[in-house]
Amino acid sequence: MPTFRAIRIDKADKGTQASYVDFDENELMDGDVTVRVSHSTVNYKDGLAITGASPVVRRFPMIPGIDFAGTVEASDSPAFKAGDAVVLTGFGVGEQHMGGFAQKARVKSSWLVPLPAGLTAAQAMAIGTAGFTAQLALLALEKHGAKPADGPLIVTGAAGGVGSIAVALAKKAGWHVIASTGRPEEGDYLKKIGATEIIARQELSEPGRPLGKERWAAGIDSVGSHTLANVLAQTKYRGAIAACGLAQGMDLPASVAPFILRGVSLLGIDSVQCPMPERHEAWQRLARDLDKDLLASMTRHVPFANTIDIAHDILAGKVRGRVVIDVEQK
Numbered sequence: 001m002p003t004f005r006a007i008r009i010d011k012a013d014k015g016t017q018a019s020y021v022d023f024d025e026n027e028l029m030d031g032d033v034t035v036r037v038s039h040s041t042v043n044y045k046d047g048l049a050i051t052g053a054s055p056v057v058r059r060f061p062m063i064p065g066i067d068f069a070g071t072v073e074a075s076d077s078p079a080f081k082a083g084d085a086v087v088l089t090g091f092g093v094g095e096q097h098m099g100g101f102a103q104k105a106r107v108k109s110s111w112l113v114p115l116p117a118g119l120t121a122a123q124a125m126a127i128g129t130a131g132f133t134a135q136l137a138l139l140a141l142e143k144h145g146a147k148p149a150d151g152p153l154i155v156t157g158a159a160g161g162v163g164s165i166a167v168a169l170a171k172k173a174g175w176h177v178i179a180s181t182g183r184p185e186e187g188d189y190l191k192k193i194g195a196t197e198i199i200a201r202q203e204l205s206e207p208g209r210p211l212g213k214e215r216w217a218a219g220i221d222s223v224g225s226h227t228l229a230n231v232l233a234q235t236k237y238r239g240a241i242a243a244c245g246l247a248q249g250m251d252l253p254a255s256v257a258p259f260i261l262r263g264v265s266l267l268g269i270d271s272v273q274c275p276m277p278e279r280h281e282a283w284q285r286l287a288r289d290l291d292k293d294l295l296a297s298m299t300r301h302v303p304f305a306n307t308i309d310i311a312h313d314i315l316a317g318k319v320r321g322r323v324v325i326d327v328e329q330k
């Protein structure tokens, strides 16, 4: 029986249980492309899946891992052939369809993006769903018409995965970046990757007023809850905020004041079902704009056997920047 190394999540007496296993290839789900996975990464959602903190896994057993990069091993699709380098993020992989914390994945060809020229598989996973989402947020702000001349751009959860890449991309695009973080000790790190100003998380995370002083023209928020409400309340006239996360909470205890009195826009960002043309655009921009040395400076590489530990760390807010899982390294 052909097997490969994987993490498997099973239902347990209380909740779910994640373990390292030798996985039977015949148990992989249907798909027209089989990929030899070389790298994956731990995103916040992977933390939720592995720890069972939130019911993101919809089928059992499940191989978690919402993204991966690797090489096509076999393909029934004319779009890909054996040897092609590919990247996958989202589409319910690692939630409803067996995912990237494994040496092999079988998926639909319509979910795959060719590895963009200029990126290695390891760099693509240093970017991962988090970086891809940060790029989607910046693209959404740009399409809305936001530009650096309008004023500063705030990034919340700045020392996290989405936040770190958002800081670097916004800086590269010419923005004056204000980074909000709960980890003051990461101030030097945030300045190195592109922040001009650092503010304390507590300035935004408590219940606030419906409208405050106008401080920024744009924002990328991966935190939600009171933080997003306060970010909106302090956005300049006709500014725009891209909302992509819920690290503080899924709620949005806000008023309509910023929308109806200042014409502020709230742009929703979803990376999971993002249509293919926008995916290609985002990956091309990432390959072009994200400084590779900067990316390396915000990335830690760990062997496969550390994945479950990192999943716990990310929910505890202990992970800085990005973590790449080297799937081939035990």
Ligand code: NDP
Pocket (backbone or CB within 6 Å): 042, 043, 044, 045, 129, 130, 133, 156, 157, 158, 159, 160, 161, 162, 163, 180, 181, 182, 183, 201, 205, 222, 223, 227, 243, 244, 245, 246, 247, 248, 269, 270, 271, 272, 314, 315, 317, 319, 321
């Ligand atoms: P990380 O854990 O790497 O980053 C989250 C950051 O949020 C932390 O580093 C921390 O930043 C901050 N934070 C954590 N807890 C709190 C809290 N209680 N209150 C305020 N701030 C907090 O996760 P990711 O970057 O991978 O993901 C960030 C968010 O974006 C998650 O909610 C995730 O689900 C979401 N997401 C959404 C996607 C989409 O398609 N819409 C795709 C990818 C991610 P600091 O220490 O600097 O304060």
